[in-house]
Amino acid sequence: MHVPNGFIDAPVSVGAGLVAAAGVAVALRGARRELDDRTAPLAGLTAAFVFAAQMLNFPVASGTSGHLLGGALAAILVGPYTGVLCVSVVLLVQALLFADGGVSALGVNIVLMAIVTVLAGYGLFRGLLKVLPKNRAAVTGASFAAALVSVPASAAAFTLIYALGGTADVPIGGLATAMLGVHVLIGIGEALITAVTVSSVLRVRPDLVYGARELIGRPELRVQAPVPAQA
């Protein structure tokens, strides 16, 4: 999903850069509330995991692959504001060191892969948790759905940006259909990776999963609670 240089014209690239800068600024303010001595290292590790997972292209259809975007995953693990920052750091490193994603398209890529995925994915995740039972299976299921939707949401956002500032004259309806079609398939891979990762962390350290913090008591609380009753 990394947009290279030349796909989007200069004015829309600059506009997307401004939106990305505003989004990152909001995320920097919001992330203060999500990060403490416990969760700051986890957030760094989550960014590193997203980078690693983005290298793993999986086949989705003949001659086409996809890879994790990671916005939904990062938001569920470390919080939505920190999640935007995690993916943004990954995109910055990829653009500057790995020639992956154009430098002039960095704003576009942050909007598509850091901001839209978190808004769509984490928004759906929170909505689902309101109606689902409060247990680990529900968190895993909501993670699956959030990740699944985040990828076509990102593809739809690309189509919209392309309609505004695309450099080639292509019919937007056909572009939208093609982008959404393939990215629904990629979304299934995103959903599987996200659900497996979230449920793995939930199994060993549920207290560290931001998205589950209201549902699952910290393990030390569960262990300590019966002690006064027995004394």
Next chain:
Amino acid sequence: MNRKRFFLGFLLVSLVLAGVVSFYASASPDGLEKVATDKGIAEKEKEHSLGDSPLGDYGVKGVDDARLSGGLSGVIGVGVVLLAGGGLFWIIRRPGAKDSGGASGTAS
């Protein structure tokens, strides 16, 4: 699982994915590249301005073995992202807030 061990395990998974498993990743174009090629968008692509960087396209310049070059670039990338992201998050965190060390932690 104590927190330090969990963090080390999480890092190890990322290093193995980027350093070893990445060699087996699909080389097919991703969804956007495929659609861009099919629809004639890709003709407008411009060269990456940092395309000949030492780590360009997930390989280490000067290392000829594909498995080693790609794996090494992945490990370096994981390290750089961890340092950049971890450093940023450590700076902007609320210092000292509810630090509990796994099972021995305090119930605040």
